[in-house]
Amino acid sequence: MKEELFVSGRMNDLIDPSLNIWHWQIPLYLFLGGMAAGILCIAALYYIRGKEKEYYTAIRITPFLAPVLLVFGLLALFIDLRHKLYFWQLYTNIKLQSPMSWGAWTLMVVTPVSFIWCALHIKDIFPKWNWKYRWLLALETFFNKYKKVLAWVMLIYGLILGIYTGILLSAFNARPLWNTSIMGPLFLASGLSAGAAATLIMSKDNIERKQFARIDLVIIGIELFLIVHMFMGYLASTQVQVEAAEMFLGGQYTMTFWIFVVILGLLIPALLEILELRKYHIPALISPLLVIFGSLMLRFIIVYAGQVSRWLY
Amino acid sequence: MRYAMAVDTRKCVGCSDCVVACQTENNVPHGFCRDWVVEVMDGTYPQLEIEIRSERCNHCANSPCVRCCPTGASHFEEGGIVLVNKTECIGCGACIASCPYDARYPHPDGYVDKCTFCYHRIKNGMKPACVEVCPTKCMYFGDLDDANSDVSVVLKKRKYKTLIPEAGTGPQLYFLI
Numbered sequence: 253m254k255e256e257l258f259v260s261g262r263m264n265d266l267i268d269p270s271l272n273i274w275h276w277q278i279p280l281y282l283f284l285g286g287m288a289a290g291i292l293c294i295a296a297l298y299y300i301r302g303k304e305k306e307y308y309t310a311i312r313i314t315p316f317l318a319p320v321l322l323v324f325g326l327l328a329l330f331i332d333l334r335h336k337l338y339f340w341q342l343y344t345n346i347k348l349q350s351p352m353s354w355g356a357w358t359l360m361v362v363t364p365v366s367f368i369w370c371a372l373h374i375k376d377i378f379p380k381w382n383w384k385y386r387w388l389l390a391l392e393t394f395f396n397k398y399k400k401v402l403a404w405v406m407l408i409y410g411l412i413l414g415i416y417t418g419i420l421l422s423a424f425n426a427r428p429l430w431n432t433s434i435m436g437p438l439f440l441a442s443g444l445s446a447g448a449a450a451t452l453i454m455s456k457d458n459i460e461r462k463q464f465a466r467i468d469l470v471i472i473g474i475e476l477f478l479i480v481h482m483f484m485g486y487l488a489s490t491q492v493q494v495e496a497a498e499m500f501l502g503g504q505y506t507m508t509f510w511i512f513v514v515i516l517g518l519l520i521p522a523l524l525e526i527l528e529l530r531k532y533h534i535p536a537l538i539s540p541l542l543v544i545f546g547s548l549m550l551r552f553i554i555v556y557a558g559q560v561s562r563w564l565y
Numbered sequence: 566m567r568y569a570m571a572v573d574t575r576k577c578v579g580c581s582d583c584v585v586a587c588q589t590e591n592n593v594p595h596g597f598c599r600d601w602v603v604e605v606m607d608g609t610y611p612q613l614e615i616e617i618r619s620e621r622c623n624h625c626a627n628s629p630c631v632r633c634c635p636t637g638a639s640h641f642e643e644g645g646i647v648l649v650n651k652t653e654c655i656g657c658g659a660c661i662a663s664c665p666y667d668a669r670y671p672h673p674d675g676y677v678d679k680c681t682f683c684y685h686r687i688k689n690g691m692k693p694a695c696v697e698v699c700p701t702k703c704m705y706f707g708d709l710d711d712a713n714s715d716v717s718v719v720l721k722k723r724k725y726k727t728l729i730p731e732a733g734t735g736p737q738l739y740f741l742i
Contacts, residue, residue: 255606259617260581262601267667273658334656335675341636341653352635352659425732426629426665490731563665565729 271427271559277332279551282417283446284325285359286439287547288318289414290447292366294467296407300400309455310464312373317450318366326359351423355416362409368395369406414440417551421558429496429554429561434482439551441478445471446547449521449540461536465525468543472522479514496561505557513553517546567709568644568682570696571716571725571739572619576703579604579617583695583704587621590683590694597670599680600695618740619695619704622647622668622680623728626735630660630669638676644708645737646684651676665732682706709737 258268266272295315298307333339343360347353372395374381383389395402418439421430448468455461486497499505521539528534579602587593587600600621607614624647631639631647638653639660649660649669654676661669661677672678683693687706691697696704707714720739727736 257604257606259579259602259604260584260598262598262667264597264670266671267661267669271662271667273661273671332657334658334671334677335654336656338636338652338655338675341638341655344653345637347635347637349632350635350659352633352657356635423633424629424659424663426663559662563729563732 270562274332274555274559276552277328279548279555281325281328281332282420282439282551282555283548284321284328286414286417286443286551287446287450287544288321288325288366288443289362289410289417289440290443290445291315291318291321291450292362292369292406292410292447293414293444294447294451295369296403296410299403300407307451307460307463309457309460310451312376314447314451314454315366315373316370316377319363319370322359322363322366326363351416351420355413355420358409358412358416361405362413365402365406365409368402372396372399372402411440414443417443421554424558426563427558427561428490428492428563429486429499430558431493432482432485434478434485435554438475438478438482441471441475442547442550445475446544449543449547452540453537462529465528465539468540469522469525469529472518472525472543476514476518492561492563495564496557499557499560504560505553508549509553509557512549513546516542517549518543521546566644567737568624568646568687569707569709569716569737569739570621570682570693571705571719571723571741573701573703573705573719573723573741574616574618575741576701577602577617577619578701580700582698582700583619586694586698587680590686591681593678594673597672597678599668599678616742619699620666620668620728621695621738622682623666623734623736623738624680624682626737627733629663629665629734633659633663635659642684646682647679648681648684649677649679665729665734666736 262268291314295311299311304311330336330339342356346357371392383392415436418436422433422435425431445468448464448471451464452461483497486493500509521542524534524539581602583600584598584602588598591599593599600619603618603620605616624645626645628647631641635657636653636655638650640648642648656671656675656677669677669679686693692706696706705715705719707716709717711717723741725739725741727739730736
């Protein structure tokens with residue numbers, strides 16, 4: 253039997269007995285950023301493919317959520333910083349090896365782009381909107397002219413934003429649970445499905461709703477595959493990753509993960525969406541709300557459990 | 566130049582003088598530490614084995630903290646010493662999460678703090694405070710590129726290990742076994 257004791261000094265509750273440095277702010281931001289990324293990607297993709305008539309809500313209405321989500325996400329990130337007044341140091345250099353650095357730059361692009369996208373569609377929500385100043389009107393005409401370019405920027409940076417929230421965690425090899433390259437695609441898929449769910453909630457058009465239920469179903473399938481794939485990866489890896497997986501396979505996070513993320517967040521909404529596509533009448537809000545809830549729980553559980561997983565020596 | 570430290574686990578008695586010396590020398594805030602003592606007990610009574618280690622930042626050659634830092638506040642100083650620049654640190658916690666040795670802590674003033682190998686002392690030709698005060702003289706410090714430095718000499722003579730080299734960090738804190 254091996255027993256390890258800190259005889260002196262390190263009794264710091266931020267790192268002992270397990271890391272406790274990131275609290276609600278980080279998973280909340282990862283969720284909000286991921287969902288905003290999903291909304292923007294879907295809007296941009298369908299705009300580029302010229303589906304503005306069919307998917308009116310997804311392209312023109314749902315994106316109004318994105319800047320709100322991003323602003324609250326950024327606020328959460330800011331609250332998390334311990335040396336707040338130095339936050340601008342993020343923008344004094346680009347460090348490609350640090351996902352947090354290029355993530356910060358991505359946010360710098362995506363946030364204004366999401367505001368511009370909304371500004372271009374603001375008359376859909378407030379028909380009597382008046383820009384008042386001529387230079388604002390000129391800006392609107394300018395961006396309207398290059399709307400396709402804007403959509404491409406939004407699509408690419410949206411994808412980077414969605415995947416970076418996972419890569420951010422996977423870059424930490426000190427925390428075996430996070431240290432898997434599946435984390436990026438998993439978080440991207442989860443963000444996209446939350447984005448599709450947002451349109452499911454907001455759309456009044458039956459054809460659009462059906463299409464988004466189908467999209468959501470496909471993404472849920474991908475997510476389930478990625479989750480299984482992730483655990484296969486852990487179990488075939490080193491001892492520390494086997495131990496990380498065991499937290500979810502009988503350990504302390506088993507119930508929360510499988511019930512809240514997999515059953516409530518993926519399986520039940522998938523089932524409800526299948527039933528709905530088969531013409532059963534299901535209350536419209538249940539499945540998208542569950543998807544969004546599952547997406548939020550996934551971030552919380554992964555961020556908290558990752559801090560518990562560690563190397564032993 | 567490659568600074569490194571060796572700790573003799575067979576001489577260390579776990580008195581914690583190194584911890585107190587560091588806290589005093591570096592004005593470490595109450596409740597925190599840059600170095601600490603770990604006692605590992607192995608076996609069942611009466612076949613017991615004990616290993617005592619004075620641990621601190623490993624000043625890794627391939628530092629995850631330097632890699633993850635988004636602002637460049639965590640950086641390599643001369644001789645491979647990993648330092649944090651207070652006025653560039655935003656306190657995001659990425660480096661704390663990236664360190665498999667949990668060697669960093671958030672200073673109450675906001676920035677992240679850690680062992681500096683007493684950079685301010687070694688620049689002036691002195692040893693780090695922990696090495697200086699050790700009553701059993703179990704710590705060795707110096708330049709690995711200099712074959713006659715304390716640490717090079719002792720690492721030539723003795724068997725040693727590093728902590729979780731399989732994490733790919735290239736730790737520069739050696740434990741003589």
